[in-house]
Amino acid sequence: MARILSGNRKQFIIEEAGQLFREKGYTAASMRDLAERVGVEAASLYNHIKSKDELLREICFRVAHEYVSHLSQTEQMEATYAEKVRALLRMHIAIITHDISAVSVANNEWKHLPEPYLSEFTHIRRDYERRFAALIQKGIEAGEFRPVNPKIALFTLLAAVRWVEIWYKPGREISPQTLERDIETILIHGLTQATAP
Amino acid sequence: MARILSGNRKQFIIEEAGQLFREKGYTAASMRDLAERVGVEAASLYNHIKSKDELLREICFRVAHEYVSHLSQTEQMEATYAEKVRALLRMHIAIITHDISAVSVANNEWKHLPEPYLSEFTHIRRDYERRFAALIQKGIEAGEFRPVNPKIALFTLLAAVRWVEIWYKPGREISPQTLERDIETILIHGLTQATAP
DNA sequence: GAGATAGGCAAACGCTTGTTAGTTTTGTGC
């Protein structure tokens, strides 16, 4: 019985797992919960996947690689550092708004990855942060950014776009465009009006 | 046998629970894990507490009430809206850096509260956000802040200080003072240098 | 010193967990 084309069955399970893990958390979500969503008995899931943590792995690493590949593209852009940072902020918001469950799981449930995947994941993330911070550092040196600690700036930016994942629901009163514009305004130009140079 | 004064025994358990829940997550942390940290068998914990979720409740609501009481004080300050918002940002950073485990649990594990506590908690938080957003709204009307969506501004600010909880460890290379100053600079004045008014 | 009490312990409870084994149903190609 293949109600959905056979190759897609696993992907469907991973998608449902993403939503379930986001709602209840990885540990609190049981395979029987997942099976119910998929419309099957728990044992049947194992015809398609090897284990529960394979699901977590697939989700976390897919998201991680998406972020990294966009960062690589941005690094190679011909643009000012301010433009690169703006592009990365927009990229974050775009990925979050169109793949919210997976991003949420990758952000909040990665610590339940078993070794050696946990180490690999944190390594990828640390590398991402290091490269992003380097862009900010160079922007400061070029006089484009205020002379703040680059790590603090990095995490302030990343966190500020991360809340979108916690809070955003498609079809809410605020459009992705407004979201993007206002967050960018605050982070790049500040909340307060410029009064004196 | 009271190795620690009897009244403090429960508080000690709650503190250890906070650290454990932060590290492993509420669901993944077992009472046997907690017992080991406390230096006792799991059954003995029940001489001091009623249940596992009593621990979660105590942590979440203590943090919630701390935030709310500071907000009330700030609302009554005689100051500009920009000053009030800055005061709240400093307050957030201060609470996080001196009670990091509890804040982390309240931020990340609250969804495992059983009803009716879950509803009560989300109600308190929503009320907090509403009142904070009102300050930003008035700041915009007074011309102190840029004309952005107040909700977006609110969540951008809250998220930007929340990362401190995820990342901050006491005794790291960055001092709380630098932290406070740089985050405030970015959020209030923006990352980019002002070039033209 | 007697009695009360607080707080520890071992053992067990009923339940849920992820996962496996073995079997049966379903869909596909000839």
Place this chain on the structure above:
DNA sequence: GCACAAAACTAACAAGCGTTTGCCTATCTC
């Protein structure tokens, strides 16, 4: 309409969960 494979099912497993019970022993009170 038969054979093969994919994918479902039922039943069960060992382990771990939060929690209760009953008992034992230190420590404090009078």
